[in-house]
Amino acid sequence: MTANTITAADTRINARWLIPVEPFGVVLEHQAVILQGSRIAAVLPQTDADQKYRTRETINLQQHVVLPGLINLHGHTAMSLFRGMADDLPLMTWLNEHIWPAEGKFVSGQFVLDGSKLAMAEMLRTGTTTFSDMYFFPEVTAQAAHDIGMRAQICFPLIDMPTVWGSGPDEYLAKGTDLIAQWRKDSYIMPAIGPHAPYTVSDQPLKAAVALSEKTGAAIQIHLHETAFEVEEALKVSGQRPVARMADLGVLGSNSQYVHMTQINEADVELLNQAGGHIVHCPESNLKLASGLCPVQKLIDSGMNVTIGTDGAASNNDLDLFGELKSAAMVAKVVAEDATALSAHKAIEMATMNGARALGREHELGSLIAGKLADLIAVDLSDPFLQPVYDPASHLVYSNHGRAVSHSWIHGVPQLQDGRLTRIDVPDLMIRVQDWQKHILS
Structure with missing residues (x-):
């Protein structure tokens, strides 16, 4: 020039x-x-x-x-319609007695469409431009995100039990394979595989998920070592910590994302480093459900790529990733007993470049160059x-x-201008959200 x-x-x-x-x-x-x-x-x-x-x-x-733009690497977007519905409860009580029964009663394609749009409006309003979702009817969320113009990793759910989205692992995998085929070359939508957790997915579906990932290049995202109870039960049942079992099954790998990781020891860290992959830290959900504290600085020092997510609004109760960064930095300092742990710039990097690396798109996202x-x-x-x-x-x-x-x-498309969303009809959305509230309360 x-x-x-x-x-x-x-x-x-x-x-x-x-x-x-x-x-x-x-x-x-x-x-x-x-x-x-x-x-x-x-x-x-x-x-x-x-x-x-x-x-x-x-x-x-x-x-x-x-x-x-910020990258929110873990959430359940449609669960925004359950925000504040079952607060101040431990994880397993929250899931077994409140969330799973409510999902069985109310979740449908329309529920997911409206709940996902509510979540996207909140995320766009608070700085998130790319999010990861793990929920039922992933095809609905994928299409909604694409229509609005948000980038999204869409993890189809994989779980042993029947749900509103399918009869069991075989049907989930078949539908998920179709989802990957439909979206794998799209710039906005990144289809992925979402086995729920080691305690809800048996060995064969997990092996099938690994095979599908290897065949298609789709990432795997799994809740892992979320609570002490999860680890204790795994040791009783199999004699193995969940990370060791995942390593044996091939779930750990460079294309895998491990959500929560609040209960880890030196052997876990060694296995994670050998296999590669990415940690998704969800500090506020972990705090609210008393799940535990992820040793973020220790994982960073070991060489792991640590990213950040909000989890769903039902267990947070917001999707503001800036709030999550503050919580992450504060918790990291307490856990490490070091005021220099997880500096402001490192926290910002977690929500930008580190998220892009986990998605395999660091050459396109995560920095301004x-x-x-x-x-x-x-x-x-x-x-x-x-x-x-x-x-x-x-x-x-x-x-x-x-x-x-x-x-x-x-x-390059404006999504927020002077605080106003450009691609979501907020008044119409609020009418539908209020209708859902009345329906759920009744």
Whole structure:
């Protein structure tokens, strides 16, 4: 590009601060992000952008920090319709006596459509641009996310028992194979395999899941070592800790994601490192259900890729990933007994680049560099509760909440403009949500 060359592009975003994530730990000031189509064309100082680019629109965000869109790597989106329904209960009581019976009564394709849209509205409003879902009727959530324009890893459920979505493992695997075939080449939807947990899925379905993953490249996501009770029961039944059993069955691997991991010892960490894969930390759900504390800094120090998720709104009770980052950083310091554990920049990396790595899309997502997909957000730091600003990264993790997110783009398309959703009819959605509330209460 010569000194006199002016390049045309679609959108210029002027940011007071910018956290590109790559390189790590950097906060830049007075930067411009240039978008062309679905990609980032350039990230450069605003004075340089004045000389090099002419854009169709310019968005001035002079009190904002711009960063990559957040990646929420675990949730059950449709369960947003169960938010607050069965609180202050231990996990197995919560599941066996409340959630599973409610799912049997109320879950349907329409329930999943409305619940997933409610979750997507909340996630978009609070900075998430990519999410992972593990729930019934995954074909419905996949289509809804695609229509709205959100990126989503859609994990079809695999469990030994019959559910509203199928009669058992054979039917789940057959439907899941079709889901993978339909979406595997899509830029927005990433189909994956979701065996529920070691205590709900027997050996043969797990082996079939591994075979399907190896054949198609689809990731496996599984709840693993979520509670002490799970580990104790596994030892009684098989004499093996769940991680060891998963290793023997081939479930552990570079394309696998392990959710929760609150109960781990040195042998578990060694097996995980040998096999590879990714940890999905869900601190607020773990805290609320008293499931335990994931030793995040220990896992990071061992070389594991640690990502973050909210879990479902029925056990959290929100899908605000910024709140999750604060909880993750706080809990990590207490568990490690080290105030330097999980710094603000490391927490942001968990929700951006680390999530992209777990999805196998680190070359396209997770940081703001030229050539990557234009998935990014802006957070308004002008409110009194965010003033004064000494370190924007610290504010995002320790002072911010997701409602300060003002703008987001996915694939270069605006999804949130000045706090308003552009692709979801919120008033219509709220009518349907209220109808569900009345139906469930009755």
